[in-house]
Amino acid sequence: MLLRRRTIDVSTRGRGAHEITPAVRELARGIRGGGMCHLFVRHTSASLMICENADPQVLRDLEKFLARLAPDGDPLFRHDAEGADDMPAHVRSVLTHTSLSLPLGAGELLLGTWQGVYLYEHRLAPHRRQVIATLWSVDEKGEGGSG
Amino acid sequence: MLLRRRTIDVSTRGRGAHEITPAVRELARGIRGGGMCHLFVRHTSASLMICENADPQVLRDLEKFLARLAPDGDPLFRHDAEGADDMPAHVRSVLTHTSLSLPLGAGELLLGTWQGVYLYEHRLAPHRRQVIATLWSVDEKGEGGSG
Amino acid sequence: MLLRRRTIDVSTRGRGAHEITPAVRELARGIRGGGMCHLFVRHTSASLMICENADPQVLRDLEKFLARLAPDGDPLFRHDAEGADDMPAHVRSVLTHTSLSLPLGAGELLLGTWQGVYLYEHRLAPHRRQVIATLWSVDEKGEGGSG
Numbered sequence: 001m002l003l004r005r006r007t008i009d010v011s012t013r014g015r016g017a018h019e020i021t022p023a024v025r026e027l028a029r030g031i032r033g034g035g036m037c038h039l040f041v042r043h044t045s046a047s048l049m050i051c052e053n054a055d056p057q058v059l060r061d062l063e064k065f066l067a068r069l070a071p072d073g074d075p076l077f078r079h080d081a082e083g084a085d086d087m088p089a090h091v092r093s094v095l096t097h098t099s100l101s102l103p104l105g106a107g108e109l110l111l112g113t114w115q116g117v118y119l120y121e122h123r124l125a126p127h128r129r130q131v132i133a134t135l136w137s138v139d140e141k142g143e144g145g146s147g
Numbered sequence: 148m149l150l151r152r153r154t155i156d157v158s159t160r161g162r163g164a165h166e167i168t169p170a171v172r173e174l175a176r177g178i179r180g181g182g183m184c185h186l187f188v189r190h191t192s193a194s195l196m197i198c199e200n201a202d203p204q205v206l207r208d209l210e211k212f213l214a215r216l217a218p219d220g221d222p223l224f225r226h227d228a229e230g231a232d233d234m235p236a237h238v239r240s241v242l243t244h245t246s247l248s249l250p251l252g253a254g255e256l257l258l259g260t261w262q263g264v265y266l267y268e269h270r271l272a273p274h275r276r277q278v279i280a281t282l283w284s285v286d287e288k289g290e291g292g293s294g
Numbered sequence: 295m296l297l298r299r300r301t302i303d304v305s306t307r308g309r310g311a312h313e314i315t316p317a318v319r320e321l322a323r324g325i326r327g328g329g330m331c332h333l334f335v336r337h338t339s340a341s342l343m344i345c346e347n348a349d350p351q352v353l354r355d356l357e358k359f360l361a362r363l364a365p366d367g368d369p370l371f372r373h374d375a376e377g378a379d380d381m382p383a384h385v386r387s388v389l390t391h392t393s394l395s396l397p398l399g400a401g402e403l404l405l406g407t408w409q410g411v412y413l414y415e416h417r418l419a420p421h422r423r424q425v426i427a428t429l430w431s432v433d434e435k436g437e438g439g440s441g
Contacts, residue, residue, distance in 0.1 A: 038330060041406075042409065044346040077355045079349055095389055095390075101395060102246070103185065105152070183332060196388050208370070248334070
């Protein structure tokens, strides 16, 4: 069994979805057999998600949706130590994902055609974010492969 | 270590939750030792979730909740290439789950009594959906078993 | 490869987030090499999440947010077999997480500085909740360690 662990550093440009699919695909390269790729973001105001990767309007609409659901400066919130976008960022993180697991086969992520992997920066200002990637595989035998 | 990978094909009848617990249980059968079962849906307008499986009204109420949260034809959304239910389907997918991981022991999913595994079709029309299932196990020794 | 499986029993004091980070850290102690820690809650009206662990106001604000999003006694809901908080608890569970996966290295959870692991009780009354923890590791070699 092979375990590969790397850190993906993402310098965000502020709030919004930043695609990390190419960086993750690169990590998967050369891994034989079947296995998994696990991604974990080490923050509570940024998160991970899988989303449609063809029409950039999807990401803009998603951002509008989240901004309506948990608006910056919402009077409901008291926690604003770092600004009006502080608590909404935590809410968005909880509602999306701190970790993702993706099936891996023969060095490839087994994503669907329209699936992209994104780090979502929920704070307005640019941040440096860390994603811990853990990839592992075993040689499939006996039980057979995909399908 | 054993790794078993299969694809579960789900023909949905349109929007709503489709239980896949029996298909997943079937895949787990005969796997000895402790391990995990990972499910991954290869789409961005269908998702996975674990939900109460006793009273069908729970699924109907959940559907009403999601329809209120991200209504079809919401004027907030511009992405409607495939219809008024297109962008809401992406939003629902992001808010629920693209993948699920379930503990596996002695050929059984270690689900709670009232937990069912569902594929949630978020589009109005029936679709064919693919779920990649990855099950793996090792023989537990020394460290002891469950509990 | 090592697999360690334990059950974490949590007696909740009613609705709210109950930190389980220390219990999980304890399970990770002594595990060598790199691996993963998987947590699974066996209920559909309690869930798991990673959230900011420094300012307790964050958890109070999150609770207010969820209570606004899926209010107890919402006339939208018909499923109220166990009370006005029954269906909202299921909704909250679906929108947060039934399972979490955390990277593990050299006996430590690789959490970010401000990340805590929480079991979220969504019912008003105290409950006994079960979390199945599965930790596994392999000795990292050849491929190198973190980073």
